[in-house]
Amino acid sequence: MSRIKFILFWLGAFCITTLSFGQQETKPAKCTNPGGGILTGGFFDISPRVGCLDFQTNSGTAIVSNAKDLVGGTNFTNLGYIFNFKDGDDITKFPPTLETSRTFTQPGTYWIVQGMNINSTAYITCNAFELIQTEVPDVDISSCGTNEITLTFKKSAVNDKHSGYRILWGDGTEANFSGLAPTSFPFTRTHTYSGTPSGQPLIVGRYAKGCNSSPFPFNFNTNNKPKISELEGLTGGTSNKITMVEGSDGKPYIIEQKQKNGTWTDTGIKLTRNTGETFKTTTLTGFNPTVEYCFRLKTLDGCNNPILSNEVCTIIPKANVTSPKEVKIDWNSPDPAVVKYTIPYSESPTGDNPNNGQPVNPTATTYIFDALDCKKKYNFQINAYIGTAPDQVIIKSPTIIVDPKSSAKLPPKTIGTVSVINTNTIKFSVYEAGNKANNYIFYRSEGGASNFVEVKQSTENFYDDRSVEPSKQQYCYKVEYQDECGNTSEPSPSFCSIFLTSARPNTLNWTPFVIPTPDTFPVDYYIETIDESGIITTVDATANTTLGVKTQIELLLDSPGNNGTATFRIRGVQKAKIDVGGGSIIDFPFEAYSNEYTFITPAQLYIPTAFSPNSDGINDAFIAQGRYIVQFNLEVYDRWGNVIFESRKLDDGWNGTTSDGVSPAPAGNYGFKIFGLDPAGQKFEKVGSVTLIR
Known part of the structure; x- marks a missing residue:
């Protein structure tokens, strides 16, 4: 059919089409290459793109709208649609319709053709509407008398179509998971009930394109299971005491153990709570105190399936004395469900002055205690709480002894400045975040060398070195400090003076200003001039350690009363992060001055x-x-x-x-x-x- 004839046919074909029951998933070939002088182009929307056949509806309606021409406008005529177009259908003979919606009752993919005339030429474009038949999940359910239920989602044609599931357990909780593929099956999901479900448990299958299956109901009757209510580390972690509650009276429960992420093994020890007893305890021995262990109770139900208690895992505390006043205690998280920690402590070995400690954020596994007396020893313990009373589980670490008189070196000082005061004095100052140390030992080297020698001991955190010639060479310093119990720190990194020289005419060169702490910012250098009257003026700023100063020299030489000299010095400024107390961290600018350097002009x-x-x-x-x-x-x-x-x-x-x-x-x-x-x-x-x- 010629292009003109097709246009005339399209204009005259407005009859309503009848429902076609066949569909196809792939795009019809004519949608890409219509032939017969018809071109592809134009746009339109389908709402919704996907329909669902489920227990609530037995049909789906596709609505077409927002027809556009080739450039997104409305410059077209003779708009019409063909619903459910398939390979083998002839566009030029298949009658279009002016309908903008169509209802389908059979699942499948329906292709919709839009036709229009643009500048006397026929154009078509195709979009798909999919109608999905939902199906309830294919699930095996296993309980066998425990208070846990196991759902097994089988590998089947029905489940392969599901992309996820929503499980309403009937006790007010639910589980949702998505992103499934056919390779995900089979898999299981287990849920623990604390009592009889108050509602009907249901499973809803989900489809990737937004459909949900009819709810699949299932039933479950609960029974109590044993519970470990407390685990306490003893004798430095070589023993562990287990306390059992709940479970069945007179029933023996095997204690199983494993290393964290290891395999469960039978300890050969059983716990039996007799009638009238609310709890039962036993102590297991022979553990490595540096290894994490987990414990659970186990018995079998009438179907020979295991009934398992909760799992509890040990806490391994580690103490690091960071100062005569402070200890940092770290530990492993025994369970992601921990709601809080407490850190009780007392004096060792007497147990005097016991303190229950402050609650610690459940996501933290670090506690800093900053009120040590270095003349005493302390017992510390970590208590973890899972859940809330009366169903709370408590895990107690073994007690560790903290001795502030640690043989380990105290951490070094990493923030300080070396600044030239005058022609024969350099001040080396050490920044202190809190209380000053009891004693400081200062070391010095000359010319940037590494041959540090002790030059001063002082109770002050600074040293005014008056036996130097700052204009002739660079001086570097280190410091050690001692606490009130005589512990000595590691030597600090080197802190060096800014040594200002001139490597070529009219140019300044200087050694960098460095604060060795890692929490610093780039250094800013300010070039200052000093006139005959001692007035200091900042004339330039740079981040480099070399700067041409010809212009500044000429300005100084031309100033009234100048005797032919131009004197400079460098002021280095570097910001470092410091703790000013109360958990507040600020960026504080530290500064240091170089020696003076003078350019002299001949007579x-x-x-x-x-x-x-x-x-x-x-x-x-x-x-x-x-x-x-x-x-x-x-x-x-x-x-x-x-x-x-x-x-x-x-x-x-x-x-x-x-x-x-x-x-x-x-x-x-x-x-x-x-x-x-x-x-x-x-x-x-x-x-x-x-x-x-x-």
Whole structure:
């Protein structure tokens, strides 16, 4: 059929189509290559994309809407649809409809064709509507008299279609899981009841495209099972005491144990709670105190299936004395369901001054105690609580002894500054977050070397080193400290002075400012100038340790009263994270100063070659001009080498007279010698001749 004929046919075919019961999952070939002069293009929506056949509905309706042309507009005519299009159907002969919805009752995939005319050309596009037939899960249920129920989701064609399940256990709780694939089956889910379910337990199968199956009901009758209510580590963790409650009177329960993540084994020991007893205890021995163990109680029901108690696992505490006042206690989490920990302690070995300790966040497995007396020893224990009373389970660790007089080295100091105070003093200061140590031992090396030698012991956390020459070399320091019980710390990292030099003209170079703690930020360097009056000015900032300062030098040299010197120093600033108490951490800026470095400009002289003392106000005297001169001498000689004029002032010149200072000297050439000292103390000298004009 030609393109024009198809357009005319489409315009005339508005009859309602009848329901077609066949479907196909794959996209019909004509949707991609319609032929007959028809092109593919345009857009439309189907709502919903998926329908569900379940216990509540036996049909699904697809609604088409939002038809668009090739560019997302509405520049089209003769819009129509073909519902349930399949391979083998002829687009040009299959009558379209003006309907915008269609109801289907059979599961499957239905392809819907949209047709329209755009600029006298026929276009089609296809979308799919899927109707899913839901099916209840295929499940085996096993209880056999325990208060646990096991659901086994079998490997079957029905379950392969499910992507997840919702299980309503009937006791107010539920389980949801998704993301299943056919390879996930078979699998089991187990639930423990505390009593008879108050509602009907149900299972609902879920499909990836949003459908749910009819609820599948199941029944379960509960019985009590044994429970371990307390586990306590004894004799340093080599023994464990187990307390059993609940279970059946007179029934023996086997104690099983395993290493954490290991395999359960029978201990050969049984617990039997007699009639009238609320609990029963026993103690097991022969354990490695560094290994985590778990315990449970086991018996068999009438179907020879195991009835198991709750599992309880040991707590292994470890103590690290970090200061004479502080101990850090770490432990393993015995169970993810722990609701709180308490840390009871007392003095050892007397048990004096017992304290139940403060509750600790259940997600934490660290406790810091900061009120030790280093003259005493302490007993500490970790208590974990699972659940709430009266069904609470308590796990107690073995007692550990904490001795503040630890032989281990105290941690080193890692925050400090080395700052140049003046030409012969450096201050090394150590930052203290809390109380100062009892004694500090300071060490020094010279020139950045590693040969540290002890230079001072002090009760203060700083050292003013007055036996240094900061402008000649770098000095580095280390510190150790001692607590009130005589424990000594590890040596600190090196803290070094900022050594300022110049490797080439008009350039400053300096060693970096470093705070060795890991919680620091990049260093900012501030270049400061110091004028003749001692006024300090910041002239630049950089993150580098090299900087050209030619412009700053010239500005200083041009300032009034300058003697030819330009003096600089470096101020280094580095932020570090510090604890200021109360759990507050701030970024605190620490700073240090370098030695001063001075650029010295040599003496500059400007000497005339002739002068005419005729009182006309122009070149009436032989006067040398210059700057950056500390000491000045001028001598003028006659033709026989006799000194006829001397001056010690730069602005005091020769007026052309003889040695008597009155008689005019004859015209001619006269020798001179100028000499003196520049700001650096360097000698300068200039010898030449000047012409006296009459």
